[in-house]
Amino acid sequence: MATVAELAGVTIKRGNNVLLDRISLIIHEDERWVVVGPNGAGKTTLLQVLSAQMYPSDGVVGLLGEVVGAVDVFELRPRIGLTSLALAERIPPREKVRDVVLSAAYGVIGRWREEYDVYDEARADDLLGSLRVDRLSSRTFGTLSEGERKRVQIARALMTDPEMLLLDEPASGLDIAGREALVDTLSEICLDEDSPATVLVTHHLEEIPEGITHALLLRQGLVVAAGPVETTLTDENLSATFDMPLAVSHRDGRWGARSRR
Numbered sequence: 699m700a701t702v703a704e705l706a707g708v709t710i711k712r713g714n715n716v717l718l719d720r721i722s723l724i725i726h727e728d729e730r731w732v733v734v735g736p737n738g739a740g741k742t743t744l745l746q747v748l749s750a751q752m753y754p755s756d757g758v759v760g761l762l763g764e765v766v767g768a769v770d771v772f773e774l775r776p777r778i779g780l781t782s783l784a785l786a787e788r789i790p791p792r793e794k795v796r797d798v799v800l801s802a803a804y805g806v807i808g809r810w811r812e813e814y815d816v817y818d819e820a821r822a823d824d825l826l827g828s829l830r831v832d833r834l835s836s837r838t839f840g841t842l843s844e845g846e847r848k849r850v851q852i853a854r855a856l857m858t859d860p861e862m863l864l865l866d867e868p869a870s871g872l873d874i875a876g877r878e879a880l881v882d883t884l885s886e887i888c889l890d891e892d893s894p895a896t897v898l899v900t901h902h903l904e905e906i907p908e909g910i911t912h913a914l915l916l917r918q919g920l921v922v923a924a925g926p927v928e929t930t931l932t933d934e935n936l937s938a939t940f941d942m943p944l945a946v947s948h949r950d951g952r953w954g955a956r957s958r959r
């Protein structure tokens with residue numbers, strides 16, 4: 699299987715803070731990763747590295763066969779789909795939903811005067827359909843519920859047919875029904891062998907969709923454990939990650955965690 703990302707000894711420093719500390723990681727195209735760790739562990743920073751938005755202070759980042767730093771990142775970035783709160787906040791509230799998705803084809807946020815071809819328009823409509831928000835395509839982004847916005851952002855991230863899909867807390871802020879429906883949709887994406895390699899950051903094991911194959915546990919910028927999800931998401935590893943005794947459960951395809959105190 700082809701490698702889509704390879705991090706070797708990657709360190710990110712800001713001032714005296716070490717955000718990521720000598721991270722080494724290989725992601726193959728058929729893998730779907732979940733990244734778990736406490737607030738401030740470096741999860742979002744890792745996604746920034748994987749989306750070529752951030753350069754390492756030390757170490758080497760290989761993405762889609764290119765070395766970051768030795769390649770034009772503007773050619774690399776369209777090959778990687780990203781959803782994050784920071785990106786969502788940059789979407790103009792008056793932007794039409796269909797244009798939020800369509801404008802990804804040009805790597806811009808906010809439609810201006812681009813001419814889109816029929817192929818792009820059909821793809822945007824298909825994605826809105828598969829994310830089950832096609833009925834909202836002529837609404838403005840600012841009028842959507844949180845759950846609807848998350849779906850539109852995922853459709854946007856998939857618009858360029860990326861080779862890697864990065865999802866930063868896609869279910870945060872959703873109610874139970876919204877979360878469950880989104881986890882189902884994410885499961886469909888993760889289980890589809892035509893989907894790109896996926897890395898999903900979450901705070902809650904309940905939000906891990908079926909089809910996730912690997913897990914990375916981060917604490918204070920360091921990898922606590924990484925590997926196949928079944929052998930990585932253990933009581934011992936999760937307890938070490940959050941510095942409290944935790945019990946992991948895995949029933950009917952769904953993960954969970956609770957205190958052992």
Ligand SMILES: Nc1ncnc2c1ncn2[C@@H]1O[C@H](COP(=O)(O)OP(=O)(O)OP(=O)(O)O)[C@@H](O)[C@H]1O
Nearest residue numbers: 712713715717735736737738739740741742743744
């Ligand atoms: N520019 C910066 N300068 C200094 N420290 C920073 C900077 N950016 C981020 N940090 C720190 O780096 C650490 C990792 O941040 P990051 O956003 O990657 O964590 P996270 O695991 O995604 O956290 P959360 O779960 O709270 O979203 C945090 O302690 C944060 O305060």
